[in-house]
Amino acid sequence: MTTTTTEELPATTLLRFATAGSVDDGKSTLVGRLLHDSKSVLADQLEAVERASADRGQHTPDLALLTDGLRAEREQGITIDVAYRYFATPHRRFILADTPGHVQYTRNMVTGASTAELTVILVDARNGIVEQTRRHAAIATLLRVPHVVLAVNKMDLVDYREPVFAAIAEEFTAYATELGVPEVTAIPISALVGDNVVEPSATMDWYGGPTVLEHLETVPVSHDLAHCHARLPVQYVIRPQTAELPDYRGYAGQIAAGTFHVGDDVTILPAGRTSRISGIDLLGRPVQAAWTTQSVTILLADDIDISRGDLIVPSKDAPAxxxxxxxxxxxxxxxxxxxxxxxxxxxxxxxxxxxxxxxxxxxxxxxxxxxxxxxxxxxxxxxxxxxxxxxxxxxxxxxxxxxxxxxxxxxxxxxxxxxxxxxGESFASPAPVKDEDENDGWDF
The missing domain is CATH 2.40.30.10 (Translation factors)
Known part of the structure; x- marks a missing residue:
């Protein structure tokens, strides 16, 4: 009998992505189709969706119910809150944020896309590009989401006509280019039927590109935060003051970017005091290095005044x-x-x-x-x-x-x-500022 160690298991990467689009473009249905056709839905979840769909008089399961979990969402048939779903295929792990399409809930789209590395923007093939499509594209650009997918949905309702898809893709790509999006991947789909979501469409033989899932599995993922300038916002100062650790003083937080090493010279901002990292504790154990998204405790060689809100950075690349x-x-x-x-x-x-x-x-x-x-x-x-x-x-x-x-x-x-x-983000150079006098205690 042979056993497989964790070192022998194939490594998979993680992709964080978000869906966006106007109301009723089919975002939740697309997410439900992705989960269903990739076999990422448990049997009891599917049974619950089937029952809820039958209670609403629908003859087939409404896959949008897999993500629309709030009672108000189910009653109104719209997405209100950001719904996060976690699933995996043999090639990659995914964290998906299904964001609302209604203008009123654009704020939630900002939340969902803020950590995404890819955004799927849906468009109803019958309506084409609308204002909310442009707004979501602009927000994705401002948030510097590296990859954008245009999913032209409901192709079944326009008889799978290639010219309809081509016109929408051309208009969106031109708009995205003006925004500064380096590349757009356009895919014609029917989330309701399943065309080009997980399986290739048998009715759109004129399209030779990847399905949505194929693109999600193969798009390059660059976790570049690990290579950024190291930054640790201090969340908590740890002083156990026990007999075993009478002089322990650690500065805990989640590394926002970059990598810290024991021995690094660091500066504490905004005060500008300097010291050297004498130790790093991760999950209660000392380590020689720690990197972005890890929650750690940093120990310094000098006893200096540091509190919540301070920022620990390498002295060689401290921001102004x-x-x-x-x-x-x-x-x-x-x-x-x-x-x-x-x-x-x-x-x-x-x-x-x-x-x-x-x-x-x-x-x-x-x-x-x-x-x-x-x-x-x-x-x-x-x-x-x-x-x-x-x-x-x-x-x-x-x-x-x-x-x-x-x-x-x-x-x-x-x-x-x-x-x-x-x-620092800007579409154009800002105009000069003319300061006004403020005399109510908030004048800085």
Whole structure:
């Protein structure tokens, strides 16, 4: 009898991807079809979907119910919250975020796509490119999602006509090119029937490209955060003060980017104090190195003042600290964001007071033109902002690190998330800022 060790098992990569598109384009049905046809649905789950579908008078299982779990979603037939699903094939593991299509819930699409390495944007073949399609493409571009798939769905309702698919693919690719998307993979599908989702379509022999699952299994995945400048936002200071560890002082958190090694010279920001890593604890054991997404405790050679919200970085590539933040944002709250508003800015584990000093431009999605100095941003707007913070922040460019180059703005009165921001990202050069005097304790 032979046994197989874990070292002998084939290594699989992980792909995080999100679905996006307008209302009723079939995102949840596509996800359900992916799970069903890839044999990733348990028997009791499928039986529950069959019963729920029969109760609604449907003769075949509604696969969208595999992801639409909230009662309100089932009653209204729409996706409201981001539904995360985990599945695997022999070639790759997947974390999927099924995001809402309704304009009202665009904020949830931002959440789902913020960590994605690929976005599947669905389009109803009968309707073509609509405003929400353009909005989702723009958000995916701003979030620097590396790969974009255009899935032209419901091809069965347009008699599988190639010219319909070709026209939509051409229009979307031209728009994506203007946004700066390097490459778009267009696939004609019918999520309801299953054409080109997991199995190739027998009715679209004019299409010779991959199915959706084939593309998901083979698209290059680059976990480049491990090669970024190392960053550890301090979440907690550990002082057990026990007889076994009387002098232990560790700084715990999840590594946001890069790799740390014992012996590295580090700087603690924003104060700028320096030290050297004397030890790294991972899952209660000492290690010589740790890298992005691992939760660790770092020990330093010097006893210096560090608290939650500080950032530990290698001294050789420490980012500059600043109180003037320029960024492109997606406004996600119902209440507008206006020049002069007092907000809280959360970056990593640090939250500081801030003022919106200027909104130089708002992006018009139809033609990608910029509306100068709109004065405010409303829900789902994408715009350029300039913010002044009460304390200096160590900010990376979003182009260098999606984790430490991003932030959110929060309403200080009730804790509502207002805006998701990407440092340094811009569709065009911002206009000059003219500072206004503020005299109410929030003037920085």
């Amino acid at each position: 600290t600043t109180q003037d933040v320029e960024a492109t944002v997606c406004h996600v709250a119902d209440q507008p964001l206006a020049v002069g508003h007092r907000v809280l800015l959360k970056h990593g584990t640090r939250t500081v007071k801030a003022i919106v000093k200027d909104i130089p431009s708002r992006l018009t999605l139809d033609d990608l033109s910029l509306h100068p100095h709109p004065g405010r941003l409303v829900a789902n707007d994408i715009g350029r902002v300039k913010i002044r913070t009460a304390e200096p922040l160590p900010l990376d460019s979003y182009a260098d690190s999606r984790r430490t180059g991003s932030f959110i703005l929060i309403d200080p009165s009730d804790g509502t998330t207002l805006t998701a921001g990407m440092v």
